[in-house]
Amino acid sequence: MRGFATLLDRLAYTPARNDKLRLMADYFAATPDPERGWALAVLTGSLSLRLPFRRIMTEMIEGRIDPVLFKLSRDYVGDTAETLALLWPGPEADAQTEPPPLETIVEELSQANAGEAADLVSAWLDRLDAVERWALLKLITGALRVGVSARLAKTALAEWSGQKLDDIEEVWHGLAPPYPQLFGWLAGEAPKPNVEEMPIFRPLMLSHAIEDDELDAIAADAFQAEWKWDGIRVQLSTMAGEHRLFSRTGDDISGAFPDVFEGLPENCVLDGELLVMREGEVQPFNDLQQRLNRKTVTANMLKTYPAHIRLYDILYDDGEDVRALSLEERRTRLEAWYARHGPARADLSETLEFDDIAELKQLWENARETGIEGLMLKRRASPYLSGRPKGHWYKWKRAPLTLDAVVMYAQRGSGKRSSYYSDYTFGAWRPSDDGGEELVPVGKSYFGFTDAELQELDRWVRNHTVDRFGPVRQVEPKLVFEVAFDSVHPSTRHKSGVAMRFPRVHRIRWDKPADEADRLETLVKMIEG
Structure with missing residues (x-):
């Protein structure tokens, strides 16, 4: 716990990205299992303790700290965990205390009810100094705010181990904390985890905002144009009897959108835009927002805000990895797949014909009138490459x-x-x-x-x-x-x-x-x- 608290504290006061990467890489290299695995779960938001910690913290405050003092201090500090960590009466100066390991914290909280959790956390806080108290409270609430995203933490794993970030991303969703298989592979002590037949996230291919000189070089015979829809980019994966829906960053959002799996066959991975559709019409983003960031949805919400996916691409077709094929070939495979299966909650993104730049500009200028966000321009010869490869895909958004x-x-x-x-x-x-x-x-x-x-x-x-x-x-x-x-x-x-x-x-x-x-x-x- 002490090493994790030091890491969080230093990350909070380290603004530079490369310095944050170095701090995390050094921690992963020096920390044994399973401590580093639980730390990774916290940094990536993968640890879910499912306890009402807001209520628990309120009860703890009432028992130890004057509520008026806490309210005034919270207003000034701006962060509940930091305020509580600073105000909590810590151990005596000469007391010899050792913080519990992360494994113990996770194990005991996972088995506790709300009342037991309050007693556990209070007892731990009594043994910790201010930085360790702050780190513990950040861990249990999940609101780190230290400038580290899940992708940055995975990038640190790549820098420490020498493995490719894309390879780490591809196995990530097939593993669970504290990630013994992952760290065994990254440390060179075990083979790469085999998750090929699982519904895992495959890193998306992303676009660049197009520059004027790049726009002038666009040729109709080399590029495919599509509308840029105002939803969120998602990936559908159906493998081994499981269905998953991932956001562009690899977050599993399946629980909020169970309706999109209706009629989907097995063994495919699809790339598309998540929308709300009524009577064949795309609804405002505000409608989609009603269902985002939820673990589950009600029957009324499913009916009121029906989800739909507009398909852009296919990555796996009947279990075959087709990412190395050109966009043109993948589009043919996607159209054939859709003709075979035609799932109820999906359709194909329209490809737009244009003969020259003048026609393309006219399409772009008409985008606002039709309520569309802009255009996507994709090189027909492009394989499906993870990340943001230069010169392949462009986004041309309408002016704000x-x-x-x-x-x-x-x-x-x-x-x-x-x-x-x-x-x-x-x-x-x-x-x-x-x-x-x-x-x-x-x-x-x-x-x-x-x-x-x-x-x-x-x-x-x-x-x-x-x-x-x-x-x-x-x-x-x-x-x-x-x-x-x-x-x-x-x-x-x-x-x-x-x-x-x-x-x-x-x-x-x-x-x-x-x-x-x-x-x-x-x-x-x-x-x-």
Whole structure:
């Protein structure tokens, strides 16, 4: 546990990617099994203890820490685990304590109920110093916030072992924590785990945003064009009697979308876009969002937001790996596969004909009118290569929409930003009941500005606060953001009646008076369809 706590602490204060990789690689090399395996599970979000830890932590706080002190401290620190770790009365200065190994923590919590878990965690916290307490609480809640993604942790495994990252990705979903087979192979002590007949994730082939000179070089006979649909990229895998649906990063999202497996045959791996469809029409991304990030879904949700996959590619056809074939050959295989099976919750992505760049540009310009995100351009001769190989696939997204909105509320961020007001809610004007105008929230964003701009924004928030609601500050309606976003959709969940897709701060309009910002009706007119 002590080595893991040190690793997390150093990762939290290490901003550079390569330095984070080095820290993790050194840890994996020096730490024995199964400690490093459980650490890897925590870093990749693969450890699920299935206990109500928010409730457990609340009970622990009530027994040891004044609740008013905790609330005030949590507001200042910005992170529950860090606040609790700092306030918890630790061991006496001369006490000789040894933290429990990760294996013990996982094993005992896995067998405990909520009441027993609270007692276990409290007893462990009594034995640990502040950094170890923080690491333990991060472990059990799963909210690390140390700047490490699952892919970065796997990249560290590749750097330490010398194995290819793609090979690690391909075996990952066939293994379980604490990964003894994986570490045996990576350490050179065992063969590569055999997971070929399992429904595992195969790394996706990704695209580059097209540049002007690359666009001019596109030839109709060498490239295939398709619409870029506004859903999420997924991979369907059906092997050994199991069906899995993976996100583009390899997360298993099968539980949230059981309906997409209807009518799927065995022994195939398919690449496509997950959408919500009604009566043959693609619905707004906001509808799909109702089902994302859920472990399970209700019957009503399945009916209200029916899932559908628009197929782009085929990787395995009747158990045969066809990734080495050209896109043209794979498309022929995909069409034949679809003609044989025609699953109810899937269809084929349309290929678009064009003779020259002028026709291609016309297709792109028409994308917004038809509610489509843009175009995909794929070299016909491309094999299916993992990652983002240069010169094969391009995305040509339509230009973003923009709106001048007024900052209404600010909240502290997390991790490195926990001391700064970095999360901003902004609004648009609409007529008020008294005959004047009022601001109504239309979106929230926490990125799109530099570190220097963040410091300036933080000072502005502190100097223009007019009210407080817990951790949220209401500010004077004087600052305008030019907000960029991909699209806007009707929403019953928001007071304004609309929801932005991917809002981000495009520019800070220090120069613009707030009363000249946009009206809600301007945003409503941007709703497609």
